[in-house]
Structures are given as structure tokens and as C-alpha cells.
Amino acid sequence: MLDNETIKLLAKFPEESPDPVFAVRKDGTLVYANAASLPVLQSLGCPADLKNPVCDRVFLTDEFSVFSAVEENTRTYSFFRVPVGEDIIFFYGQDVTEKRAVETALRRNQEGLQIAQSIAHIGNWDWNIAEGTLAWSDEIYRIFGLKPQEFGATYEAFLSHVHPDDRETLKNAVNDAISVRSPYEMYHRIIQPDKSERIVHEQGRVIFDKNDKPSRMVGTVQDVTELKRTEREMKKLLSVIEESINVVIITGFDGSIEYVNKMFENVTGYSKAEAMGQNPRILSSGETAPSQYEGLWQTITAGKTWRGIFKNRKKNGEHYWGNGIISPIRDERGNITHFMAIQEDITDKMQVTEQAQYLSLYDKTTGIFNRSHFVGMLDEWLGRPDISSRTATLLLLNVDGFKLVNNTYGHGAGDELLRIVADTLLETVLQLDTLLDNGAKGFVGRLGGDEFAVWLPDRNKKQGLESAEHIRKKIEVSRFLSFSVRITVSVGIVLFPEHGTNTKELLSKANAAINRTREMGQNRLHLYQSEDDYLAKFNTSLEEKANIMSALEENRFLPWFQPILDIKDGTITHYEALARMLDGKGGIIPPSSFIFTAERFGLITHIDKVVTEKTMTLQSIMAKQGKAYSFSMNISGKNIGDRELLKFLVSAIRRTGADPEALVFEITETAAVSDLKSAINFIRALKAMGCCFSLDDFGVGFTSFSYLMEMGVDYIKIDGSFVKDLTGNPKNRLLVRAIADMARGLGIRTVAEFVENKETLDLLGEYKIDYAQGYLIGKPSPTLLD
Numbered sequence: 001m002l003d004n005e006t007i008k009l010l011a012k013f014p015e016e017s018p019d020p021v022f023a024v025r026k027d028g029t030l031v032y033a034n035a036a037s038l039p040v041l042q043s044l045g046c047p048a049d050l051k052n053p054v055c056d057r058v059f060l061t062d063e064f065s066v067f068s069a070v071e072e073n074t075r076t077y078s079f080f081r082v083p084v085g086e087d088i089i090f091f092y093g094q095d096v097t098e099k100r101a102v103e104t105a106l107r108r109n110q111e112g113l114q115i116a117q118s119i120a121h122i123g124n125w126d127w128n129i130a131e132g133t134l135a136w137s138d139e140i141y142r143i144f145g146l147k148p149q150e151f152g153a154t155y156e157a158f159l160s161h162v163h164p165d166d167r168e169t170l171k172n173a174v175n176d177a178i179s180v181r182s183p184y185e186m187y188h189r190i191i192q193p194d195k196s197e198r199i200v201h202e203q204g205r206v207i208f209d210k211n212d213k214p215s216r217m218v219g220t221v222q223d224v225t226e227l228k229r230t231e232r233e234m235k236k237l238l239s240v241i242e243e244s245i246n247v248v249i250i251t252g253f254d255g256s257i258e259y260v261n262k263m264f265e266n267v268t269g270y271s272k273a274e275a276m277g278q279n280p281r282i283l284s285s286g287e288t289a290p291s292q293y294e295g296l297w298q299t300i301t302a303g304k305t306w307r308g309i310f311k312n313r314k315k316n317g318e319h320y321w322g323n324g325i326i327s328p329i330r331d332e333r334g335n336i337t338h339f340m341a342i343q344e345d346i347t348d349k350m351q352v353t354e355q356a357q358y359l360s361l362y363d364k365t366t367g368i369f370n371r372s373h374f375v376g377m378l379d380e381w382l383g384r385p386d387i388s389s390r391t392a393t394l395l396l397l398n399v400d401g402f403k404l405v406n407n408t409y410g411h412g413a414g415d416e417l418l419r420i421v422a423d424t425l426l427e428t429v430l431q432l433d434t435l436l437d438n439g440a441k442g443f444v445g446r447l448g449g450d451e452f453a454v455w456l457p458d459r460n461k462k463q464g465l466e467s468a469e470h471i472r473k474k475i476e477v478s479r480f481l482s483f484s485v486r487i488t489v490s491v492g493i494v495l496f497p498e499h500g501t502n503t504k505e506l507l508s509k510a511n512a513a514i515n516r517t518r519e520m521g522q523n524r525l526h527l528y529q530s531e532d533d534y535l536a537k538f539n540t541s542l543e544e545k546a547n548i549m550s551a552l553e554e555n556r557f558l559p560w561f562q563p564i565l566d567i568k569d570g571t572i573t574h575y576e577a578l579a580r581m582l583d584g585k586g587g588i589i590p591p592s593s594f595i596f597t598a599e600r601f602g603l604i605t606h607i608d609k610v611v612t613e614k615t616m617t618l619q620s621i622m623a624k625q626g627k628a629y630s631f632s633m634n635i636s637g638k639n640i641g642d643r644e645l646l647k648f649l650v651s652a653i654r655r656t657g658a659d660p661e662a663l664v665f666e667i668t669e670t671a672a673v674s675d676l677k678s679a680i681n682f683i684r685a686l687k688a689m690g691c692c693f694s695l696d697d698f699g700v701g702f703t704s705f706s707y708l709m710e711m712g713v714d715y716i717k718i719d720g721s722f723v724k725d726l727t728g729n730p731k732n733r734l735l736v737r738a739i740a741d742m743a744r745g746l747g748i749r750t751v752a753e754f755v756e757n758k759e760t761l762d763l764l765g766e767y768k769i770d771y772a773q774g775y776l777i778g779k780p781s782p783t784l785l786d
Contacts, residue, residue: 020093122222143223145192163189199225247343255279269315283312321350352738363446365415366422374445378503392496393464395454396510400488400522402450428474488523544597556582557610563778564771576632577615578780604636616658630662641678660690668696720754727759740767
């Protein structure tokens with residue numbers, strides 16, 4: 001039976017209440033249930049009526065006052081248990097379906113937030129200013145390397161983990177945010193328990209209460225250590241790019257410029273503002289074939305790197321050369337988004353190369369073809385397949401009295417005279433071609449010294465002789481304006497194909513003809529005759545050969561010594577030994593009068609042996625006297641591969657007692673490169689003893705840098721033609737400086753010949769040339785300087 005108290009309590013709950021209400025005895029007997037509770041009881045497995053109803057599953061332990069939610073269909077109920085008396089327990093239910101859904105969503109959001117914070121290394125915090133407590137999210141604990149129980153959960157505890165050098169700045173930022181009512185953000189360092197440093201980005205804002213007082217501050221902390229490290233590396237990289245000695249350009253995929261560095265501005269003359277958005281075509285010189293640009297574009301858009309040299313144009317219209325590399329830049333998906341071009345400004349190098357190429361084709365003094373180019377052009381003409389029915393005339397010209405002009409007025413006057421002759425020849429040949437009106441084009445060259453050559457194609461014998469006479473008269477009426485000197489030339493003439501069909505034969509016979517002309521007098525023509533060859537040979541080579549052989553037999557070859565100055569310290573301890581021949585009366589004959597003939601008749605080896613052994617003997621004598629002199633000795637190009645001479649030199653060094661380290665053997669650049677293998681073997685054999693080697697007349701061919709390391713030479717002698725007018729010729733200065741820089745980079749010492757004035761010596765010192773040789777330092781002499 002229900003007691004009165006229970007009955008009164010039940011009366012308070014209307015049967016139609018939407019909330020489930022039921023009462024259960026402690027033994028599980030159901031004593032009351034309204035209509036709303038029946039579905040719930042059924043879901044628990046309890047009977048739906050009150051006849052002997054038993055439902056043990058509704059009981060909770062006495063320590064809990066809230067019954068866990070029970071789901072019925074998609075509804076969720078929460079029950080509160082209220083004991084009545086000693087035996088009955090009332091269960092009051094409430095539908096909390098929507099509430100639980102909200103709680104679940106919030107829980108999921110919280111979990112998602114924690115995951116997002118972990119991925120982004122961002123945590124949030126909440127500082128209760130009034131209570132002095134500070135709450136951190138899980139990610140902040142991970143960032144600081146702390147566990148919740150290790151953190152005091154106060155603002156002061158937080159500050160203790162901030163780097164001491166950043167602590168005051170952070171406190172000021174927080175105080176300012178509170179006082180001026182604005183958010184703050186800053187980067188600062190924190191110290192983890194293991195003493196390692198991390199960098200964080202902190203943001204915060206203040207929340208004010210209804211009394212307009214600061215009550216809370218909330219914000220975030222993000223670990224940006226790796227980001228800052230990357231930024232530092234990027235700044236270093238950008239600094240390197242910005243300050244690079246090379247031009248750097250970055251374009252979008254469409255080719256529009258998005259970045260240029262300072263060197264771009266310096267080299268091109270375009271400012272960054274002017275370059276932005278432009279296409280690199282603004283640098284086009286107009287001299288590059290479209291096919292080359294197409295090949296470049298196909299290469300880089302295919303994801304490959306392009307390398308090459310371009311001639312570019314600056315803003316002011318000047319040209320510059322760039323040795324470039326262009327590479328694609330890809331995004332994280334591998335797609336090409338940009339291109340980066342890096343260009344080395346090689347204008348100086350290319351100018352040196354162009355100058356070298358020019359000098360390899362054109363005579364430096366007159367600007368017309370040099371000997372090699374003239375001979376090459378003649379070879380090309382004679383090698384054509386259509387010349388079998390054609391005729392031509394070759395003229396060889398010597399300027400009469402040229403040596404007298406040089407000796408009387410100086411080399412400058414001689415060079416001016418050569419230029420007048422060259423200009424007259426060019427102008428006259430052009431006029432003759434025009435008058436002939438058959439499409440023929442003649443050409444002119446300077447073969448050396450005062451010797452010029454003219455090729456007149458498509459002329460018969462009569463036309464060739466008339467042209468030669470016309471040229472002679474044109475030169476005769478020219479005036480050497482700087483001086484009262486009349487210009488005349490002697491002309492030797494040969495005909496193609498009558499006198500020869502190849503270059504060597506034609507030049508040889510033209511040379512014989514002009515020798516005959518000189519014997520007949522000046523300012524005249526001579527057409528080659530067969531007897532000219534015999535006379536030329538008889539009057540020159542045989543006579544000279546006999547003189548050389550007599551001098552060898554009578555020991556009339558000896559070395560003269562020209563001092564070489566160490567430019568850096570101003571001392572002279574090195575000399576070049578130069579071969580001299582005494583005539584029958586004791587007079588000196590210079591090498592230009594016998595070297596060619598000696599080489600031609602195989603006598604040069606004997607001369608080399610005499611001069612080198614006498615020089616070695618002198619070195620040994622000087623060393624015994626305590627004088628540490630070293631000597632350079634010339635080895636003829638004809639002897640580079642002479643094993644017998646090599647054996648002689650090795651034996652002479654030992655026989656004379658000379659110090660090998662004080663001996664330098666000079667070989668010409670042309671001879672070394674033309675027989676490289678023999679030169680290397682010759683050099684290595686003597687260097688093994690301690691001797692040094694020098695490459696003479698360097699720069700004339702300007703093709704030997706690639707062989708220098710292989711040959712292992714110790715010195716290079718810059719050809720005197722580049723040095724003698726160094727002060728007045730900017731191109732020569734450029735060449736000499738370039739040779740010096742390149743040699744220094746290879747560890748090779750440099751010697752400049754033909755140093756004739758103080759100004760030239762000063763320039764050589766500025767260019768860091770090691771040694772100087774020339775009349776300013778000292779003339780060749782049979783004795784050494786005191």
C-alpha cells in the first residue's frame with residue numbers, strides 16, 4: 001500500500017504531463033508511471049502495466065543523484081532520482097535530445113579545434129585579469145614543452161617561460177593593449193624546460209566588463225620557429241641574390257618580369273620600376289636569330305635548364321654580353337610557375353675575344369687584312385671550283401725608304417705612313433673594281449713590315465699590269481702630310497694561272513719578283529720572270545747560310561744579356577740571353593739577319609747549343625761568386641721535338657754546374673701550340689730537373705690559354721706589340737690587363753716586353769704584371785749590370 005506522503009506527491013503530477021515520471025520500490029516494483037513514461041520503461045525492458053511490475057535496470061547506486069540518459073527512438077532523456085521515505089524512489093525525466101546534440105557538436109568542434117591547433121602549432125589562452133588565472137589550450141602546453149601540472153596557470157608563471165631579453169618588451173605590449181584598448185601582436189622567444197629556445201607569434205585582445213574595466217584578455221600563441229628559420233634563410237638567399245655580382249631576373253610563366261636585382265640595374269641601366277611587368281625582350285640586341293629564342297623557350301617550358309650566351313642591349317643602346325643560365329621554378333604540385341635567369345656580364349671577356357678575333361684577321365696598325373687572313377682569302381679564292389677559266393693578278397708592294405722614315409722620324413711616323421699606303425690601296429682597288437664592272441672584288445692585306453699584297457681577280461695580263469701601274473701612281477701622288485716625304489712603292493707582279501695555281505707558289509714568285517724590283521731601283525714594277533727565283537736564292541739564302549756556318553766554325557756566336565725588372569720590388573736578378581753573331585770584323589749582327597736562314601737550313605740547333613751552354617757557364621760562375629742571377633734562353637720552334645738537343649741541354653746543365661732552378665727556357669706560343677705533344681714532352685723533361693719555362697710572344701695568336709695548364713709553363717711573355725703603345729691604345733690596355741688577370745688566376749708569372757717609358761711601366765704595375773723588359777730597363781749587352 002502507498003503511504004499518505006507518496007499519494008500526496010503523486011497527485012502533483014498530472015497524467016498528461018509530457019515528461020516521464022514513475023516511482024519504483026527498492027525491490028524494483030513499479031508503483032506509479034504516467035503515460036509519457038511507458039515508452040521509456042518499455043525500452044528498458046520493464047512491463048507496461050503495474051501488475052507485478054519489476055524493473056531492476058532503473059536503479060543507480062546511492063552515490064549518484066543523476067540517472068544516465070536513456071534513448072528511446074531518437075530521443076534522449078535524463079532522469080533525476082528523488083527518494084521518498086525509505087522504500088520508494090521517484091524518477092523525474094526530461095527530454096534532453098536537442099541539448100545532447102548541441103553538446104556532441106560542441107565536443108566534436110573542440111576536438112577539431114585541438115587537432116587544427118596541433119597541426120598549425122597554434123594554441124589559445126584566456127587570462128582572467130580579475131582572478132589572476134591563466135588558462136591554456138593543450139597546444140600551448142605542447143609549444144612550451146610543459147604539462148598542465150607543471151604550469152602555475154598565472155600570468156607571472158607565463159612570463160617566467162619568456163626569454164629574459166624579450167620579457168620587458170612583451171609586458172609593455174600587454175600593458176599598452178590594456179591602456180589604449182587595442183589588440184597587440186609580437187614575436188618573442190620562449191625557453192622550454194630543456195633550455196631550448198622557440199620563437200612564437202603571440203596575439204591578444206582585452207575584454208572589458210559592464211563597468212568598462214578590463215576583466216579578461218584572450219589570444220593565441222603560434223610556434224613559428226621553423227617559419228622564422230626559413231625566413232632567415234630566405235633573407236640570406238635574397239640578400240645573396242640582390243647583392244650578386246651576376247644579373248638575376250625572375251619572370252612569370254608568361255615571361256613578364258617580376259624581379260630584378262641591383263646588378264641588373266647597374267648593367268642594363270633599367271631601374272626595377274622600369275623593368276617590372278616588361279618582357280626580357282627589352283634587352284634584345286636585335287642580332288639574335290628568332291630560332292635561337294624559340295629553342296630557348298622550348299627548352300625551359302619543357303622543364304629543362306637552358307645555357308648560352310646572348311648579346312644584349314642596355315637602356316642607352318650600348319651592347320653587353322651575358323653568359324646566362326635560365327631555369328624553371330615549380331610549385332608544390334610540380335607545375336612551372338616562374339623562370340629565373342642568371343647572367344654573368346662577360347662584356348670585357350667578349351671584347352677581348354672580339355679584339356683577339358679582330359687581330360687574328362686584321363692588321364692592328366692599318367686595319368686591313370693581316371697576313372694570315374689575306375693568305376686565307378687567297379686560299380679560298382683559289383680553291384673555288386669555277387676558277388679553271390678565270391685569271392687574276394697578285395701584287396706584292398714594298399714601301400720605298402720605309403726604314404729611313406722609321407729611323408728618322410720614329411715608329412709613330414712609320415705607322416702613319418703605313419696607314420696612308422693601306423688607305424690608298426683600299427680606295428684604289430675599289431675604284432678599279434668599279435671600272436672593271438664585271439663583279440670582281442679585289443682585296444688588300446699587309447703581310448708584315450712595309451710589305452703589302454693586293455689580289456686583283458678576273459684580270460688578264462694586260463689589265464693586271466695596267467692596274468698595278470695605276471696603283472703605283474696613286475701612291476706616288478699621295479702626300480705624307482705630317483712630314484715632307486714623298487711616298488713610292490716597288491711592286492712585284494705574278495699572274496694566275498700562268499705563274500702558279502696555289503697560294504704558296506704565287507707568293508714565293510711574287511717575293512722573287514719584288515726582290516728583283518729592289519735591285520733594279522725604286523718606284524717601279526716588275527713582272528715575274530723565271531730567272532728571278534735563282535737570283536733571289538743566290539743573293540740571300542746561300543750567302544747567309546755560308547756566313548752562319550763560318551761563324552759557327554769560328555765561335556762567333558755569343559749571348560748578349562737584356563735585364564728584366566721585378567716590378568714589385570724594383571730589383572734586377574734575371575736576364576734574357578739573346579743570340580748575337582759577330583761578323584768577320586767583330587761587328588754585331590742581330591738575330592733578325594740570320595735566324596730565318598738558320599732555321600731554313602737546319603743550323604738553328606747548333607746556334608741554340610752554343611748560346612745556351614755559354615749562358616749556363618756564366619750562371620755557374622756568378623753563383624760561385626755569390627750572385628744569384630737567373631737566365632732565360634730562347635729555344636727555336638724548330639727544335640721543340642729535337643731529342644738530340646734535349647739530351648744536349650741535360651748534359652750541359654750537369655757539365656757546367658749550372659743551377660737548373662736558375663734557368664728558364666723560352667719557346668714561342670705559335671711553335672708550342674702547333675706541336676703541343678712535343679712541347680709538353682720537352683718541357684716536362686727539363687722541368688723534372690728543376691728548370692722553368694716561358695711562353696714567348698704571347699697574345700699574338702691569343703688561342704693558347706686552354707693549353708697553358710697542360711704545358712705547365714711558369715712564365716708568359718706578353719708580345720711587345722701590345723706593350724709598346726700601351727699608354728695610347730685602350731684596346732691594348734684591355735688585352736694586357738686581361739692576360740695578366742687570367743695568368744694570375746692560373747698561377748703563371750707575366751713578363752712584358754718593349755717597355756720603353758715610365759708611363760708604360762706604371763701601367764704594368766697597376767695591372768700587376770710581374771716583370772718588365774725593354775729599353776727603359778736596359779738594352780742588350782755582352783755584360784751584366786753592376
